[in-house]
Amino acid sequence: MVSIDLNVEPDVGEGTIVNSTTPTTPCPGMCFESGLEFSEFFHRYAYMTGFELFVVGNRIKEYKDKGVSKIGIDDLEARPHMMEMIRLKCKKGGVKSSVGSNVTGCKVFVYGKEKNGEFVVISCQLEHNHPLTPESSRMMINYRSIDSATFDRVMINERAGVSVSRNFGTQLIEKGGFDNMTFNKKDLRNAIAVERRKTMFEKGDDVALEEYFKAQRDLNADFYSSIQRDEEGVLKNAFWSDARSRGNCKYFGDVISFDTTFSSNRYRMPFAPFVGVNHHGRSIVFAAALISHEDTPSFVWVFEEWLKCMGKPPMGIITDQDKAIGRAISIFFPGVPHRLCLWHMLQNASRNLGKLDEWKSIDTLIRTAVHDMLDPEEFDEAWCLVMEKYNQHKGWM
Template identity: 30%
Template sequence: MINKMSNINIGPVRAFNIMKEVYGGFDKVGATKVNFKNFKKELNLLFGEFDAEMFVMRLMRKKEFLPNFSCEYKTTDEGVLKCIFWADEDMKRNYYMFGDVISFDATYKRNKYNMMFVPFTGIDNHNRNVTLGAAILGSETAEMYSWLLKSIKNAYGYAPPVIVTDQVPAMKRAIADVWPESRYRLCMWHVMDKLTTKVGVALCSNTDFRKRLSTVVWTDSLLFEAFETEWAAILNDFGLIDHEWLTYIYGLRESWIPAYYREEEMSGLMRTSSRSESKNHCFGKISNPKCTLVEFLSHFDTDIEAQRHEHRKNDHDTRYTNPTLESGVMIREEDVTVKCNCNRFEQFGLLCSHIFCVLRILDVREFPKQYILRRWTCEAVQNSSPGPFLRMVEIQIVVRRLTVVLVRLVMQLRML
């Protein structure tokens, strides 16, 4: 019972109090609070001596007995664990469907060895976080990140089209070397979080500078020309035209400002790595900095189990509830080709409420199949081997791109 409760971050004292309530009194537990604490201490001492070995052995046994389970690790010449990556079959299946944009944050340390836990996070068909894989790293070097990215590519077969993370130079170099086909996105939150430090407290607190800048940064409704005009005006109004840091981040604008990827296939996903950070927060609630690696793996498995239960519940709820639609477009009635200036379909892969309103007014009885993307359907991930999905995903990407091109051409011809 003590060991099972530790899987959800319940310590020996709380475990004792829970068992006291369950059995009806202190005298009915069969042990004292001190006995509970001593048992847990002895268990940790046992784990401490063989912790990394037991941790690796447990994952490698999963690789041996579970279908399509991947695990790779690396040690020093002395046998000390340097890094490890793992992903099970469900994570891979989710990656094939929801891995169009992934985010990860390697700044999270939740074990007694101060190693970094790195969850890879995507967005499922319910717009919820889904863990696509995990790793533990001993350091943040380009060599370490390169090893990790190679392990991911070996496990899944291909790199994600877009990866969102914070400004880590070693990570940027590793992506360029190992995943040259992927587009590297900077986390907007991490960039803007430095604003006060770089520009000054007085300017950010006593003027509307931060508010005006946030208005043009945190929006995907502006075209890039409008963004550049507004950015220049703000810097001019506050005498910041020659500010070194603002000039630097402006030079990186195509990597973090939404105005520069309004037409990209992002599936409505992360402009920031906050998805990873919020996932880290969830893991943090069932873990603590004194965790052994074996304990941490138990906590991780517990959270993944809860995550998958929630996904099944969302699938069920989606099948038996109807969405509330609001009014809001241009449409070619002959072949039901639609286009809205809000660009929701181009960015999210979902038609906006404005288009739904027009379709309803025109009494369109059959929903245009070219606008139904598998990744958002209830049947996005099936309980089967992910292998067959590979070809399907490739075909779907091509179809979607052709659809977007067709919409643009039709609208251009109509304007002519």
């Protein structure tokens, strides 16, 4: 997330007047003191205009340990005063890959480079091919945030045993509805999980886990493990696979299932196993991970570790309907077929439609369509009957 302070504007050149209600229109030749200031200015411009930017280009990996991410540049820079170059692109850029994709092929970009001791806008394209929604900026992924006062109250409730759902509901009432919220329930759950990890791991459990991994490697050199820590040194994510699991993956790892729905542990960190099926039709575990944030960067890290561990990507992957997982797969396994787990889909249908008076009838028809139809044409016909019977012809259905 990017912290946007609309009350502070950067100096973008002598004679330029900027206020917090009308964003300054970027143009080639604009000068900034550093890459950080450049990044902050354009994220502020995007926020006020109603779209999101992210970093593209081959310098991300090179500068990753210096504070560069897909969102932009944080307080650490590759050099004391500036980056050498940075390219920001509209998040709706790219090729539309599915019906539900938000990608529109937008060509908006900004390219900046160090020049004569300043960071200069070299070129930019600002014409979007999609509507801009400044009224929704506060809930865009880059700009969602929880202020410290709100979070302090949330943690008081959390320690008193208040659930995330009730905690979020309380904030919803206090702030006067969704229109005034700057975070969603998942953001709150992730923030609480981070705080719980800090508290719990202070007692040494993360050290115990690291020592366990080391002991397993000493027993068998084929045991693979990796731990990712945040900037404060707190355990963020963990991945591991033993020798037998890695061996099984060589024979049965063509198609894997990745499930993050199990989180019943005291750290509230989702346990995410990689599961396949052997020649007896039985489920086998290839690897597992503990994940602090159910977000795209965390899943990308897990998939990177999978590739290091197994040496090859899967030929197919099945997951639940988590959008962050889908984005991570498209980034790290772009050519791998990705399918959604039918069990999770039916569970979601029951969760969202189960209170309807006709749910039993709907459930029977849905299960008939997905279980009894043997080819695509039969399924399409059966599904159309469900849609027609209940007058549902919306795109998301």
